[in-house]
Amino acid sequence: MAEAQIPEGVSADYENVAAREALTAFTAAPDFAGLAAFLNAAREEYLVVDVTGAQKKRATRIRTTRTTKGQPVLPLFTSMAELRAAVPKPSADQVRGAVMPARQALAMIASDRFVAAEVNPGTDKLVLLRKFIERTIDDAFADHPLTAEDLESL
Template structure:
């Protein structure tokens, strides 16, 4: 079994990736390739949260919850904080929510584990839907610039 690195002290039940959230807000305020590149690069750092509520079994462990697009295609919900995950549920059910705080690039790489067509970031507040190709780019190690993104159109 491979040894896991120790969990940093700043990763806890109320973890928030402030840099990613700030870049998300900036991109939504000014949606251009430069700000998209900044957002994708910010996503690579720190940790992100995925929803694993009610999706576990003894044999398979936890599974990431998926949501469906209006056309029924699978979408991967990703959150910049546990608070964003909790904001999705009514107050009466917020205690039932379970999130997994994961290294950012591992969370982004989940896009390739199923037929996900997109990821939706911070569904309760920002609700930014991003195509799979951009999330996969952020999950990888290639350079992300405005010029690279414009060439992906």
């Protein structure tokens, strides 16, 4: 079996700087233009998912969270450091994450009945409804950046 090729520039310390900076800007001054800028940045490069405690016997499973009503939420992170920041301190050194292409990580929203995605729950926490993630990965919008008008129409 051939080993997976790790892209250049991706390591355990990987950070999607553009997505993190856009998220920080959006949380400081939220509006649809800032949300569009974040989603455009978030669908490029890589994102991190939490696979702590995943068994190797079957396919790797991601850890998820739940709303107060028990609905599943998909946690996504812009870096391993953000993943560690979301975990209580005594357990932070045992956390495991998978760095994956951003569109693939975002597309995981369709793998279950997720109602939302939560980005960087440890710091610049942003909860995005499923419809915004679906629009972000929609093939119809793959060739051009999302705009504030695209998101307002939802």
